[in-house]
Amino acid sequence: MTWLADTRTSYDTVASSYADFVSDALSSQPHMKAALTLFASEVDGPAVDVGCGPGQFTAFLASLGVEASGIDLSPAMIDIARREHPGQRFEVGSMTDLPLPDASVAGVLAFWSLIHVPDDEVPVALDHFRRVLRPGGLLVIGYHVGVGSRLKTEGYGGHPMRVHVHLRQPWWLAKRVRAAGFTVEAEWALNPENTVSQAILFARASA
Secondary structure: OOHHHHHHHHHHHHHHHHHHHOOOHHHHOHHHHHHHHHHHHHOOOOEEEEOOOOOHHHHHHHHOOOOEEEEEOOHHHHHHHHHHOOOOOEEEOEOOEOOOOOOOEEEEEEEOOHHHOOHHHHHHHHHHHHHHEEEEEEEEEEEEEOOOEEEEEEOHHHOEEEEEEEOEOHHHHHHHHHHOOEEEEEEEEEOOOOOOEEEEEEEEEOO
């Protein structure tokens, strides 16, 4: 199977238990909530949550007044998102082939979804982010910091999975974000004392 098929099948399998696992993510991660709040304040038009999962971040953005929609590779995740957040638009799609018109959104959020994309496919996803963003639009990426990757074979609720989790150095990701036509504005380090730390990158689409 390809990485896309593996990721889709894995998250279809764990969709319900994953939704339970992340249900309190914002209350337990204040810096993540702050990043979303900043994103909402900076976006002056529609935004898309790429790799939205069960839609909790999409819904939070909507609560802040953003016209937010969600896209996810997993049909089961999209089913949950539609059921839990019936007032918002969610659809199945891949970040390497976003089903959106050019320059159609003012913001792209990719919170810990790029982590499953192989290194050689990251520029493809970033090119799609730039394509759908208006000039001056905001891109925010959350990711795991480190080197290398690991194969995740068991996930949420003990269900079987087969997804690679890729760790990246900030310089590595920033270099590719710039090459895709963005200006990197800021980077937040999260949990730097943990074995696997995290980061949030903020970048602006060049005119």
